[in-house]
Amino acid sequence: MNKEGLSNAGIQTYLLAMLALTDLCMGLSTVHTVLGILWGLSQEVSLDACIAQTYFIHGLSLTESGVLLAMAFDRFTAICNPLRYTSILTSARITKIGLGILVRSFVFIMAPIIRLKFFHYCHSHILSHSFCLHQDLLRLACSDIRFNSFYALALVICTLLFDSMLIIVSYILILHSVLAIASREERLKSLQTCVSHICAVMVFYIPIIGLTMVHRFGKHLSPMVHVLMGNIYIIFPPLMNPIIYSVKTQQIRGRIQKWFSMKKE
Template sequence: MSDSNRTDFTNPSTFILQGIPGLEAAHVWISIPFSVMYVITILGNFTILFIVKREPSLHEPMYYFLCMLAITDLVLSTSTLPTMLNNFWFNSREISFNGCLAQLYFVHCFTAIESGIFVAMALDRYVAICNPLRYSTILTNSVIAKISLAVVLRGAIITLPYPFLARHWPYCRTNIIPYTHCEHIDVVKLACADIRISSYYGLFVLLCRIGLDVLFITMSYIQILRAIFRLPTKDARLKSFGTCSSHLCVILTFYIPTLFSSLSQRFGHNLPLHVQVLLANVYLLVPPMLNPIIYGVRTKQIRDRLIRLFTH
């Protein structure tokens, strides 16, 4: 009897997602912009995939990475937003223990994959601007496939300990998660044990995912800017910089909310809880919505195909 009770005590059958604490009365109204963002995310990213697939002239490394980004954004938003809307619309707050672990794994895994895609895009822009004559010989299809596989494997492997660590801890305080979805640090905070291993590993992954990736991207763009400023004419410099502007915009829309959300969850004890929850939602919902818009507006090849598609 005691063994059975200990099993239930260690692994709760369900968690309760509280939503946005303090704003429960406004959940229905909050769901409206969330739903609009999700619809834009679905339409925008599927449009990018459709255009790249239909246009043979876009079958280049830059657009292959863009398709990877679109698929990652679709998975990332779909893994969380239906749970949020189910909570907001139908007050359905329960999520199974295994479902919660699966959700937190998908969130962190595809966030890491997206960060890796931005590194691959920075490499693509570096080769295109610093070694334009060797672009097609350096970034061959086999090289692109190996880079893509490495990005996916890195994201899958470094986040794999998250659900195993979360399953390892005993839970005895409460099964109420004061968030709209499951994330690693929010789940393990409910454990009645010393969770320093989970916390330290989370910081390690954060440093790998943001620190090392941002460092590599920064180093790439230092070389890119040096190559751009060596170009002879102003038009050539503007044209070269224009090919990088979309990438820079999506990098900023991804890393800034991610960094603020990660730091607020660990160190923002003075921040109101609903502010922390909204920040956690921003980095999951806003970049997947803005990425196809930014590339659709600022990339001439995609913009021209999009106009041609709607004209026909």
């Protein structure tokens, strides 16, 4: 195994660690309210705690979207530019990508989140989910929410929608590159390296799309539908990602062990 292979595995492991840490933080940010309601321990949450939870839930969602985009770029580079992989995805560049994802996720959402603290809430103080979301708090507010509504829409377009479009474009280019490979076996081998990532993308974006559709067009639906979609959005990705990537992690571990055994020989 050459040096490029170890670098490839190392970068994938780094990105997987970022994804796992994001999922873990998402679980930690919601577990106290979700379990409190499900077990009947607490039916209330303070406004400050609700706003803080909103900040972390939306920030972590943007983080996961950014990590999935970085993983798509990793797959695109590995398949379409394999000879330049180590020169394009250097350790310094990966670190900058990680920091950029965090800044984009947690700095740009501060303005609408801070404004939530100064809103006047006069409607029924009953949330649609067992955790706090920005759109839920806007629904309860009697203040002027136009800035928050427009800002949130623009942020979704510039992050989640933009990320998903870039991921789609990357896979179109990957498919074009793979179809140019003469060997059928090599084509399948290249596509297999993308299966785990494609599954993770679907596990993340499908619940978000479903939850958005329910909020926008499902006002007549049963409250249980809102609760179910919200819990799927929070629980499903952290639950499924370890299963999806368990096989891939074993492959990476096996490649690293094989490389070290060859070095010893």
